[in-house]
Amino acid sequence: MGGGGADPVRELLAEHRELCERATHPWEIAAVLEEAGLGSAAARRYRHADVFSLAEELYARVPRKPADDEPPPGTPAVAGPRPPQRASGWRHRCWARGALLGALLLPLVTVLGAAAGRPGPAAGSAGSSGPSQVGTAAALVLAAWAACGAADRAARWVRHAGQVQLRTVGTLAQFRARMRPVLPVALGLHLAVLALTSFTALAVLTAIAPRPGPAAGGLLQAVIHRAGPTQWVAQASLGLLIAVAAALRRCGRQSVALAGLLTADGLGAGLSAVRSCGLLPAGWAAAPGALTALATGTAAVVLLPYAWVALGRPQAHR
Numbered sequence: 001m002g003g004g005g006a007d008p009v010r011e012l013l014a015e016h017r018e019l020c021e022r023a024t025h026p027w028e029i030a031a032v033l034e035e036a037g038l039g040s041a042a043a044r045r046y047r048h049a050d051v052f053s054l055a056e057e058l059y060a061r062v063p064r065k066p067a068d069d070e071p072p073p074g075t076p077a078v079a080g081p082r083p084p085q086r087a088s089g090w091r092h093r094c095w096a097r098g099a100l101l102g103a104l105l106l107p108l109v110t111v112l113g114a115a116a117g118r119p120g121p122a123a124g125s126a127g128s129s130g131p132s133q134v135g136t137a138a139a140l141v142l143a144a145w146a147a148c149g150a151a152d153r154a155a156r157w158v159r160h161a162g163q164v165q166l167r168t169v170g171t172l173a174q175f176r177a178r179m180r181p182v183l184p185v186a187l188g189l190h191l192a193v194l195a196l197t198s199f200t201a202l203a204v205l206t207a208i209a210p211r212p213g214p215a216a217g218g219l220l221q222a223v224i225h226r227a228g229p230t231q232w233v234a235q236a237s238l239g240l241l242i243a244v245a246a247a248l249r250r251c252g253r254q255s256v257a258l259a260g261l262l263t264a265d266g267l268g269a270g271l272s273a274v275r276s277c278g279l280l281p282a283g284w285a286a287a288p289g290a291l292t293a294l295a296t297g298t299a300a301v302v303l304l305p306y307a308w309v310a311l312g313r314p315q316a317h318r
Contacts, residue, residue: 008046013058020062027314030055030172052172092254099261103241103296104144106268107234110291111137113272132211133288136227139201140235143194146201148242150193154186155246162251162317172314179312187243194239202226231289237297244303251316253307260303267295 023029030052040050048054111133161182169175202223245257271291274280284290310316
């Protein structure tokens with residue numbers, strides 16, 4: 001690629017014309033060129049000092065295509081493609097809401113599955129406080145649901161931060177450097193809100209239906225110990241998954257976000273079914289929150305690296 005003709009950029013422009021027409025900022029073009037392996041040395045063959053200045057020329061040479069919902073004047077409206085797009089969007093939203101609901105219900109579903117499993121020593125010990133465990137799981141579900149609004153606001157903030165950086169910083173390297181802490185901060189804020197809603201829900205449950213036995217340490221200690229360590233880990237991993245999926249959805253990666261939620265739903269349901277058949281070790285599998293932590297934690301671990309890379313690109317914040 002490149003050449004020594006009178007206009008060495010023309011060949012590159014022809015190769016990436018569609019990208020240049022759709023781009024809303026030169027950085028989108030620069031990011032794609034870098035992903036294609038075009039670095040500073042290659043940019044010099046096109047008579048530019050770096051990839052960013054080359055992308056600026058490509059961006060300046062090509063007129064922007066109008067948005068899909070704003071046809072050029074004089075172009076007859078095409079009614080055919082629009083209804084399928086709306087229908088597809090409606091179906092996708094239904095799938096997304098169903099997948100989110102399935103993930104939110106995992107703490108309750110896995111506890112109910114353990115109570116309905118085959119009796120045994122471990123099952124008996126875990127089920128000895130069955131109603132209490134079900135109530136705790138239901139409170140955690142309500143807390144996670146209440147924190148979903150915070151996850152969406154954090155996701156909106158991630159996208160807004162990206163759009164602000166697009167307008168203010170001068171290079172692609174600066175953009176990426178400034179966006180690195182944005183996702184971790186958003187996830188941390190959501191987990192803090194989730195911790196607050198979880199503590200509040202468990203406090204209300206403890207006040208309404210205290211556990212049998214002497215109450216030592218007051219309400220604070222009773223609330224902390226209402227859910228076991230595994231359940232707190234499961235709640236954190238569920239919140240992490242929901243926040244990452246929300247950020248990906250707000251930044252144009254709806255299909256990846258949906259896939260992550262469906263993965264957690266499928267893993268949770270599958271592990272519960274396998275446990276009901278007695279095919280999982282009774283010790284850790286019977287602990288409340290263990291299967292939720294495994295299912296949501298696995299999906300979150302897969303989504304996080306992708307989100308870290310994808311949300312650091314200008315294209316995610318158009």
